Amino acid sequence: MREIGHFIGGKTLAGTSGRFGDVFNPNTGEVQARVALASTAEVESAIQNAQNAQPAWAATNPQRRARVMFKFLELIAKETDALAALLSSEHGKTLADAKGDIQRGVEVVEFACGVPHLMKGEYSGGAGPGIDLYSIRQPLGVVAGITPFNFPAMIPLWKAAPAIACGNAFILKPSERDPSVPMRIAELFMEAGLPAGILNVVNGDKEAVDTILTDPRIMAVGFVGSTPIAQYIYATGCAHGKRVQCFGGAKNHMIVMPDADLDQAVDALVGAGYGSAGERCMAVSVAVPVGQKTADALVQKLIPRVESLKVGPSNDPQADYGPLVTKAHLNKVRDYVDLGVKEGAKLVVDGRGFKLQGYENGNFMGGCLFDEVTPDMTIYKEEIFGPVLSIVRARDYEEAVRLPSEHEYGNGVSIFTRDGDTARDFTDRVNVGMVGVNFAIPVPLAYHTFGGWKKSGFGDLNQHGPDSIRFYTKTKTVTARWPSGTKEGAEFVIPTMR
Known part of the structure; x- marks a missing residue:
């Protein structure tokens, strides 16, 4: 029986918790594999690997990060047929539909290739006497995504690609029902030049989810799934000081x-x-x-x-x-x-x-x-x-x-x-x-944003498009003045730009 473990620190690892879930073949109803369900310790190991790797990745200039995205696109294009077959065998969607699943994820990776432009800040020269103002976008650090069974390629890529391109390290907890494609995506990112530890995949259940939601080293969490779980993840993540975006059910x-x-x-x-x-x-x-x-x-x-x-x-x-x-x-x-x-x-x-x-x-x-x-x-x-x-x-x-x-x-x-x-x-x-x-499924293209209202969405920022860059970065604003040689003395009132 094939066993599916985790991808931590750039390596595929067997599970150590002793707990497993069944991965079925939907066509026959038979169990085709067992997936390891991560313990708290295994998730914490992934978080530590991510935290260790993230500073150097954040310091890598955006052009070089984008080149990893470009290389990943080359690799996934060569593997689309194999990935679609793997996806179809675990999920049950047709091969043509599985290819569409992959393609819609790829389009967000293509969008993320523009990260050098997307992360540009703003600049105001001469905002005051000898004063310049500018803002810069910086990554959050370690972030995470919890993704559903129905799009095992698309939604992990929607979450991971913008996060990684912005300089974050990413922890992915995919659905345990069809985990093989997310594992292969992580391997392809490594082949594309992504440093070890920047993308980690932990398979698991509520124990893994709760570890992600409560660990203080994770700064943001994205989720797609049912509304009751979305509400739980949003409330729990926010209560632990995280930035959270959750997308739930629909009618x-x-x-x-x-x-x-x-x-x-x-x-x-x-x-x-x-x-x-x-x-x-x-x-x-x-x-x-x-x-x-x-x-x-x-x-x-x-x-x-x-x-x-x-x-x-x-x-x-x-x-x-x-x-x-x-x-x-x-x-x-x-x-x-x-x-x-x-x-x-x-x-x-x-x-x-x-x-x-x-x-x-x-x-x-x-x-x-x-x-x-x-x-x-x-x-x-x-x-x-x-x-x-x-x-x-x-x-x-x-x-x-x-x-x-x-x-x-x-x-x-x-x-x-x-x-x-x-x-x-x-x-x-x-x-x-x-x-x-006159368009039945109004899923926006990657350079616009995707998100529902009311009980279909929780959080202020949506998926992909400009919102994804905002979600995975924080803005730092700098007010700068260089000495001109004249001394004005101490000022005891709030600074103004007069």
């Missing part, structure tokens, strides 16, 4: 106006709702058609599309999506569907009984489609994180704006319409952090 709505291109909207809903088996924080899980006529037409077009979804093993190039990550998660999603039926929603496509010949023990589930879902139902309130789409019929545009605006989650939302005034009004008024117009 992303897609508004379909009466004037929308219905075929385009259906294509968008099928792809955004069922891609990656719905295991995306930006998946569209609620369709909101406006008006009875729009709703009836949308349902009529959606039913055959959902019924014809091709569910297959993750290495099947013809599959629309693969298995869910674990049997436990599959059962959780099925339980949500059962609850939706019990609550009175109309299950117009039922994928609970789906079985794939030759993969009967795999974590497969067919697409499910609910109609006549109401805002008081649990399946509307809570994130299901599976191949389940709910239709909530809105009487008019105003109700369609209220639904996502009043939901406790505020990650992403989209509207499909041909009317520019409607789109402009919607983007201005809707109380959600990321908005798409």
Whole structure:
């Protein structure tokens, strides 16, 4: 049985805690590896290695740090196929989707290559008599990221690349469900010239997380996962004096106006709702058609599309999506569907009984489609994180704006319409952090910032883009005056620039 350890101080190390977690093959349900669960002592060893290495890395000029990023891009480009296969084998997403996972992470590394420019401060010459003012950005020191199972390449790169480029050392605690790709990413960074100790990977559970949150040597923590855990990490990290950014759950709505291109909207809903088996924080899980006529037409077009979804093993190039990550998660999603039926929603496509010949023990589930879902139902309130789409019929545009605006989650939302005034009004008024117009999954590109509102995001700064540089640096402001040869004597009032 393959065992996965940790990456500490530039070396792959076996775990010493004696505790392990199972890594499953989602296609078969079989255990394919064991991952070591780090003890407090192992996490502390990673932190010490990071603390020892960080000052020299911070003193390395930004151009040289950027060159490591450029070299890493060369290496990961050569390994994309192998990484995608590894990712797919542990997560269950299709190979094409796994490559997309890697690519969206790579784009943030590309952004981080611009760190010499991104870390530039500000300068004001002659701010006062012989006085110059300037600010500089400096790294925080040792920082950490706690990342989820659903994007085992993208989100670790979103966290680590800007942090490292800014001169920090980074502790990564990835999901124990699919840990192999983060381990390989660390090895590739070493091959690219990153000094030992600057990127450490500790696999683990709550013991590792709590050590990261409470150790005073870690200055900042980034997290992506469920909202209850995000709230815990945010509260605990802040209580221990850390800078914290946490991104939680979502319930992303897609508004379909009466004037929308219905075929385009259906294509968008099928792809955004069922891609990656719905295991995306930006998946569209609620369709909101406006008006009875729009709703009836949308349902009529959606039913055959959902019924014809091709569910297959993750290495099947013809599959629309693969298995869910674990049997436990599959059962959780099925339980949500059962609850939706019990609550009175109309299950117009039922994928609970789906079985794939030759993969009967795999974590497969067919697409499910609910109609006549109401805002008081649990399946509307809570994130299901599976191949389940709910239709909530809105009487008019105003109700369609209220639904996502009043939901406790505020990650992403989209509207499909041909009317520019409607789109402009919607983007201005809707109380959600990321908005798409005729675009179902509004994940910004790397040079803009990603972040949800309300219970989807905790903290003042978002992921990637300029916010990532702000999050991983601190600003120092210098007021300088050089002696001019004249002595003015002591000043007992607060200095002014008169």
